[in-house]
Structure formats: C-alpha cells, structure tokens
Amino acid sequence: RPQWLPSLFGGAAPQRDTQEEKPANGLQSRHAAPPALVVQQPHDANDNNDEDDGQSTPKASATLVVDSAPVPILALSEPEPESAPKPKIRPLPPPVPLFSAAPTTAAASPSNNLMMPPPPRPPTLRPTPSLSSSLAPAPSRLSPAPARGPGCSTLAPPPTHSTKPSKPSKAVVLTPGHSPLDWARLSGNPSADLRGLPTGTPYLRVTPTMLKRQTGRRGKDAWTVLSGKVYNLTPYLPFHPGGEPELLRCAGRDGTRLFGEIHPWVNYEGMLGACLVGIFVTEEEAAAAAAGAGGMEDMD
Numbered sequence: 001r002p003q004w005l006p007s008l009f010g011g012a013a014p015q016r017d018t019q020e021e022k023p024a025n026g027l028q029s030r031h032a033a034p035p036a037l038v039v040q041q042p043h044d045a046n047d048n049n050d051e052d053d054g055q056s057t058p059k060a061s062a063t064l065v066v067d068s069a070p071v072p073i074l075a076l077s078e079p080e081p082e083s084a085p086k087p088k089i090r091p092l093p094p095p096v097p098l099f100s101a102a103p104t105t106a107a108a109s110p111s112n113n114l115m116m117p118p119p120p121r122p123p124t125l126r127p128t129p130s131l132s133s134s135l136a137p138a139p140s141r142l143s144p145a146p147a148r149g150p151g152c153s154t155l156a157p158p159p160t161h162s163t164k165p166s167k168p169s170k171a172v173v174l175t176p177g178h179s180p181l182d183w184a185r186l187s188g189n190p191s192a193d194l195r196g197l198p199t200g201t202p203y204l205r206v207t208p209t210m211l212k213r214q215t216g217r218r219g220k221d222a223w224t225v226l227s228g229k230v231y232n233l234t235p236y237l238p239f240h241p242g243g244e245p246e247l248l249r250c251a252g253r254d255g256t257r258l259f260g261e262i263h264p265w266v267n268y269e270g271m272l273g274a275c276l277v278g279i280f281v282t283e284e285e286a287a288a289a290a291a292g293a294g295g296m297e298d299m300d
C-alpha cells in the first residue's frame with residue numbers, strides 16, 4: 001500500500017471529522033463524509049408536515065424568498081391549484097388577497113381574470129383597463145387579444161412599405177355581353193376579322209397622315225399604334241374595362257407610351273390580333289414602298 005494513501009485521506013479527515021468519526025483509514029474517512037449530506041434528505045421527507053423545519057437548511061430559506069415574492073401569478077391563472085393534489089410542503093396563499101390590493105379596473109374585469117391577471121400596478125400610472133404595455137406579461141394563447149390603445153405603441157407591428165397604397169380604380173361597368181370573356185370569344189375565332197377593312201385586304205403600311213384620320217369620329221374607325229403595329233380599336237371599344245373615352249385617348253396617334261403608363265401588363269397583342277391593320281411607317285418609307293410596288297400602299 002502506498003505510503004501517501006493514508007496521508008491523503010486520513011490527513012484531511014481528522015481535521016474535519018475529529019469530533020464525530022474515527023479516521024482509521026481512507027475508506028472509513030470517505031464513508032464518513034456522506035452523513036453530512038444524508039442529514040438533509042430525511043429532513044426533506046420530514047418537511048412535509050412542518051415548514052418550520054425548513055428554516056434550518058438553506059433550501060428552506062429559499063422557500064421563504066419565494067413566499068415573499070409575487071411569483072404565484074401563473075399558479076393563480078390556471079385551475080391547477082384547485083384540482084391538483086395539495087402541496088405537501090406548504091399551501092399556496094389564497095389568490096384573491098394578492099390582487100385585491102390592486103384597485104385597477106383591469107383586475108376587476110371578469111374577462112381579464114379568466115386567463116391572465118394583470119400585474120399589480122399603481123392606478124395612477126394607467127387608469128384605463130388596457131392590459132397592453134411593455135410591462136404586461138405575454139398574453140396566453142387562450143386569452144383574447146388585448147385591445148391596443150393609442151399609447152401602446154411598443155407592441156404594435158412596425159410599419160411596412162411592402163404594399164403600395166392603391167389608387168382608386170378607373171374601371172367601368174361594362175354593358176352585358178362585353179366582358180373580357182366575351183371579347184376573348186369574339187376575337188379568338190381564327191376567322192374573325194375585326195380590322196374594319198374589306199375582306200381579304202392585306203396588312204397595310206400606315207403613315208402618320210393616314211393614322212391622324214382614324215380618330216373614331218365622323219364615321220371613321222379608331223386606329224392606334226402600339227409598338228409599331230397599327231390596330232383598329234373600334235370593335236374593342238365597348239369591351240375596354242377602362243371605358244371607351246379612355247381608349248379613345250390614343251385614337252389617331254401612337255398610344256404606346258400611354259398604354260405602357262396605365263397597364264403595361266396587358267397582353268394587347270394577343271387581345272387585338274384580329275384588329276391588326278398593318279405596320280406604322282414614315283411617309284418616306286411608305287412612298288418608297290409604293291414606288292417599288294407600283295404605288296400600292298399595302299404590304300407585300
């Protein structure tokens with residue numbers, strides 16, 4: 001046996017347990033230490049009936065600290081203290097005296113007492129029954145959402161700018177039979193010809209002079225240019241969700257910019273395919289094409 005072993009255990013034990021245990025060897029000295037702990041365990045078991053015993057141990061003193069703090073808020077908000085078995089260590093104080101001292105109207109409200117009693121608070125700080133503030137406890141999932149007053153900005157969500165304020169719509173009420181679906185039926189037919197030209201007329205080279213005459217007035221069809229293509233808008237006028245006057249704003253001129261400002265997402269090419277008159281060209285281009293084609297304005 002090493003010479004240092006008894007000195008290791010036996011050297012420390014005699015100094016500590018001189019009064020109670022005999023430090024004969026290392027093993028006995030190690031067994032002598034637990035009784036200091038075992039003393040506490042039976043004490044906990046005996047603490048069921050008498051809370052005065054707890055004052056002799058540090059654990060009992062911690063219980064006293066809890067007793068003086070207003071922690072039992074959660075225990076009061078749930079029915080467990082009544083249905084659960086009685087606490088053996090010490091009974092909880094009755095819930096009413098804790099909050100009856102707070103003369104706020106929120107504490108007296110039956111709806112608030114159901115799940116979440118408000119924290120005790122001087123009535124001079126907040127005379128209103130509102131429960132929301134930065135000091136209020138988190139609302140229970142089962143309790144109704146607290147009303148947010150103008151002074152409760154701490155819980156309000158931050159303002160977002162993800163949605164633009166919507167502009168008032170200029171959409172009009174279309175006459176029966178002129179819905180977008182009706183227009184799709186009418187113009188979607190492959191044999192539909194809504195150009196307002198004699199049947200079989202080829203696509204035209206439309207000059208600015210020609211376009212200016214097609215204003216939709218005096219018996220003329222309304223033509224417009226969208227991205228270099230000329231469309232006859234007249235058959236579409238009663239179908240236009242924005243109204244006929246709006247659509248006529250681009251009649252007789254290039255409507256590309258105006259169209260793009262209002263609704264660039266509209267697939268005008270698909271919607272006006274049956275209304276295509278031709279392409280928009282300059283006077284020179286039209287003259288050159290006419291000279292080369294024997295004076296004809298239509299496209300080859």
Ligand code: HEM
Nearest residue numbers: 169170171241242246247249250255258259262266268271
């Ligand atoms: C260039 C002249 C045009 C003007 C000034 C114009 C104007 C308008 C306006 C003010 C509206 C109502 C927007 C709203 O709901 O507040 C509208 C809607 C609409 N326009 Fe035009 N428009 C024009 C050309 C066209 C053309 C050529 C087409 C297609 C053939 C068209 C198709 C539509 C459609 C489908 C809507 C409904 C859009 C939606 O509800 O989102 N418009 N338009």
